[in-house]
Amino acid sequence: MPESPLWSPGPDHVARAQVTRFIHEINRRHGLALAGYDALWKWSVENLESFWEAVWDFCGVKSESRGERVLADAGEMPGARFFPDARLNFAENLLRSRDNTDAIVFWGEDKVQRRLSHRELHEAHPEWKK
Numbered sequence: 001m002p003e004s005p006l007w008s009p010g011p012d013h014v015a016r017a018q019v020t021r022f023i024h025e026i027n028r029r030h031g032l033a034l035a036g037y038d039a040l041w042k043w044s045v046e047n048l049e050s051f052w053e054a055v056w057d058f059c060g061v062k063s064e065s066r067g068e069r070v071l072a073d074a075g076e077m078p079g080a081r082f083f084p085d086a087r088l089n090f091a092e093n094l095l096r097s098r099d100n101t102d103a104i105v106f107w108g109e110d111k112v113q114r115r116l117s118h119r120e121l122h123e124a125h126p127e128w129k130k
Contacts, residue, residue, distance in 0.1 A: 022058050029054060048074060052082050062096065063088035098122055 014020055023040050027033060030050065034040050044051040049070040056066065067085025074080050097103070097118035104116040116124075 022054070025058055026051075026054055056083065061088065062093050095121070 009017070019037060019040070023034050023036070026040065026043070032043065034043055052070055064087040065085070067083055067087070069085055070083060072081040072084045094103075095118070100117045100119050102115055103118040103121045104114075106112070106114040
């Protein structure tokens with residue numbers, strides 16, 4: 001018998017979630033009516049390239065070029081390659097925010113926890129300013 005979850009989000013939490021915004025974007029873009037995470041998951045595994053194109057766009061990935069191919073070696077899991085021709089600076093994407101959202105979250109095995117916001121990270125390294 002399956003165990004019940006320890007926690008489930010309430011309707012307000014679900015309505016504000018990024019995944020809910022993403023589902024709305026998928027629905028708009030593809031003329032769908034996906035109604036939650038399970039429907040998104042099912043659609044994503046049936047439409048790999050469309051799903052990952054939408055993820056790229058929704059996340060606002062910065063790149064010199066996305067490339068023509070979204071997916072190479074799709075039949076090899078693991079081994080498939082997403083956006084194999086893309087040219088981007090990974091650090092530029094990670095460091096583009098300057099707000100108080102988490103940039104680094106550390107939880108050590110010794111119970112030490114530390115959070116560093118994007119703002120704090122940039123203040124610690126002024127040479128990153130553009």
